[in-house]
Amino acid sequence: MRGGVNQVAPARRLAGLRVLTGGFALVYLIARFPYFLDLTDLDRGRWDPPGVLGPLGSPPATGLVAAVLLLAIASGVAYTAGWRFRWTGPAFALSLLAVLSYRNGWGHLFHNDNLLVLHVLVVGLAPAADAWSLDARGRSEAADDVRYGFPLRLAAVLTVTTYVVTGVAKLRYAGGDWLAGDTLLHQIAFDNARKKVLGDEYSPLAATVVDHPGLFGPMGLLTLAVELGAPVALIGRRWAAWWSASAWLFHVGIVALMWISFAYPLSFIAFAPFFRIELLGERLLALLPVRRLAPT
Amino acid sequence: MRNRGRWVVTVVAVAVVAAPAVLPEPEDDFPVSTYPMFTAERGRVVDLDTAVLVDADGRHRLSPEEVGGTDEIVAAAVAVSRAIAGGPAALAVLCQDIAERVDASGTVEVVTERHDAVGLLQDGVPALSTDVHHECEAG
Numbered sequence: 001m002r003g004g005v006n007q008v009a010p011a012r013r014l015a016g017l018r019v020l021t022g023g024f025a026l027v028y029l030i031a032r033f034p035y036f037l038d039l040t041d042l043d044r045g046r047w048d049p050p051g052v053l054g055p056l057g058s059p060p061a062t063g064l065v066a067a068v069l070l071l072a073i074a075s076g077v078a079y080t081a082g083w084r085f086r087w088t089g090p091a092f093a094l095s096l097l098a099v100l101s102y103r104n105g106w107g108h109l110f111h112n113d114n115l116l117v118l119h120v121l122v123v124g125l126a127p128a129a130d131a132w133s134l135d136a137r138g139r140s141e142a143a144d145d146v147r148y149g150f151p152l153r154l155a156a157v158l159t160v161t162t163y164v165v166t167g168v169a170k171l172r173y174a175g176g177d178w179l180a181g182d183t184l185l186h187q188i189a190f191d192n193a194r195k196k197v198l199g200d201e202y203s204p205l206a207a208t209v210v211d212h213p214g215l216f217g218p219m220g221l222l223t224l225a226v227e228l229g230a231p232v233a234l235i236g237r238r239w240a241a242w243w244s245a246s247a248w249l250f251h252v253g254i255v256a257l258m259w260i261s262f263a264y265p266l267s268f269i270a271f272a273p274f275f276r277i278e279l280l281g282e283r284l285l286a287l288l289p290v291r292r293l294a295p296t
Numbered sequence: 297m298r299n300r301g302r303w304v305v306t307v308v309a310v311a312v313v314a315a316p317a318v319l320p321e322p323e324d325d326f327p328v329s330t331y332p333m334f335t336a337e338r339g340r341v342v343d344l345d346t347a348v349l350v351d352a353d354g355r356h357r358l359s360p361e362e363v364g365g366t367d368e369i370v371a372a373a374v375a376v377s378r379a380i381a382g383g384p385a386a387l388a389v390l391c392q393d394i395a396e397r398v399d400a401s402g403t404v405e406v407v408t409e410r411h412d413a414v415g416l417l418q419d420g421v422p423a424l425s426t427d428v429h430h431e432c433e434a435g
Contacts, residue, residue, distance in 0.1 A: 005302045035367065042365050043389055045382070046375060050326035097327065104326040106366075108374040117327040118313070150302050157306060161313045166331035168317040173335035183337050189413035190338040196416060197346045197409055199357035200369045207417040 005157075009149035011131035011142050012278035015082065017152060018089075018128040020269045020277065021119050022080030025096055028116075028263070029073050036099065040065050042106055049105035052097060065102065071095045079124065082133020093117075093124030112262045115270050118158045126151035132281065155273035156240075160230040163247065167227030170220075178224070181216030191258050203259045219253075226250045233274055240274035247271065341424065342413045345376040347394050349434065351402030358404075362397045376406060380429050387430035394434070401435030 029036075040062040047059045060068075072095035078088035097120075100113040128151065129135040130142050142148075170178045177183040188203075189210050195202035209215065226246050233243040251265045264270045297305070316322035316330040324330045347363045349356045364372025379390035387406055395404045408427045415421035 005306050006299060038366065043375075043393060045386065045389070046378065051328070101326055106371060106375075107378055108368075108371050109324050109326055109329065110368075110370070111329055111331055111333050114327040114329050146302075147297070150297070154306055154309060157310060158313060161310050162329075162331070165314055165317040165329070166333075169331045170335050172317075173332055174337060177337050178335070183335065186338040186340060186342075186413070187334045187336070189340065189417060190342050193342060193411055193413040193416045194344050194373055195369055197344045197357065197411070198363060198369055198372055199359045202417075210414050210417060 005150055005153050006146050007149035007153045008144050008146050009152055010144045010278055011127075011136075011148050012281060013276060014123070014126060014128045014148040014151055015130065015132040016277035016281045017119070017155065017272055018082065018085075018123050019080055019132060019281070020272050021116065021123055022076055022092070024264065024267055024269050025092075025116060025120060026073065026076040026080060029069070029076060029096075029099065033069065033073075036069055036103065037062070037066060039103065039106060046107045047105060048107050049101065050109060051101050051104075053101045053105055059105070060102070068095055068098050068102075072099045079120075082129030082135050085129030085133065085135050089124035089126075089128065091124075093121045096120050112264065115159060115162050116264045118162070119155050119270070119273070122151050122155045122158065132285075152273045156234060159270055159273060160233055163227045163230035167224050167230075170224060170227070178220050179217065181213065181218075181220045184220045184223070185210060185213055185216040188257050191260070195259065201259060203257050205256055206258070209257060223250060233271075237274065237276075240271070244268070244271035244274060338413070340412060340414055342411055344409050344411055345373060345380055345407070346409065347376060347391070347404055347406045349398055349400060349402045350405055350431075351400065355405075356400075356402075358394065358398065363394060365393065365397065379406065380408065384430070388432070391430045391432040395432050396434075398434045402433075403431050404434050406430045 040059070042059075044059055047056075049056050049059075072092065075088045075092035075095055078084060079092035097117050100117055103113070104110055127147055130148070174183040188206055192202040192206040226243070230243060230247070233240040247265060248268060248271070251262050254260050254262065255266070313328055316324070316328065322330045324332055347358055349358055360369045360372035361367055364375040366372055366375075375390065379386040391404050391406050394406075398404060406429045408429065409423040410425045410427075411423055412421055
């Protein structure tokens, strides 16, 4: 890991990750606001809360759910804008954790929110509003520092770790069947068949692809290579680019064959900690009137 | 934060997130997960829990919103599976919930359909067998 955890970075790079993760989470929370509220109508017998909500023996009242949702959105706006970040950063991280734990508390654990929550926890507890923020208005931008680089490095390490754990799970639970391709073939057939009998949309490619069982061995091997090979992304930026592109294509493949969208990695924001994202932000800001928020 | 502190935070964070990969009997959780998705060997012939509406015109598929009260397909399927596992009382509750969500008249059946998953996808092969767990009236 080049530079270890003591990577020096500009404040703008960490601020860029703040804006990206905050913007993504806000769109998610607002777009799915009715869905989150609808969950309060589900049969209470289905309540099986994970993680931080584990101690709750029964689902929280509708009013409390709505209040935490609104808190998450309000603090998310502040987090993204970098307003009073010392308070709103942790508040958003914790309220997002609460909302998405609630989403996962109804008998099935989804796996597409985990990395987003982990990244927001890292950024929310870091000095991520020292640039490109309302807090930083009128201040000269701080010099490059390890306190900006370390949270980015930690977020990158967490991205890598989650993929490795996913790969280990395939070897641990499916083992040789995964490498043979049978498990993957049957998963794709099962998942699409379930969608079909439940009246949902399913992959138009699935019916064709399952007719070619020979494809699934190499596909299983490539999946494992991407997941277990994730640590190469920590070697350097070029490695990170190749690995991120591979992981992104892997998620595109999941959409194509299973009609399952892991929106966070598909947005590429999951891989942003590996890159000099401030360069992209600077180009965009040059085009936008909010340019004045960024001291030069 | 000093150098040692940064390493400690990193090691602890990695240990927490990676723990499910090394613990002997880890349980899936959120946001720290075992990421077990797609690892179960399903086989080609699969049992699919769902609910259908039966009326004078035949059997009709219901949407995830009607079956599980959610647009999350997996959550809807899990709701049916848990009700089946929960026995008659849980099935009655679920069936009644579905009947209230369905905007039509007929009989709601909570079922397990056995399918050749590949055949179903490729040629729409009908269920090999159907086990009706519970039924109730809608509309």
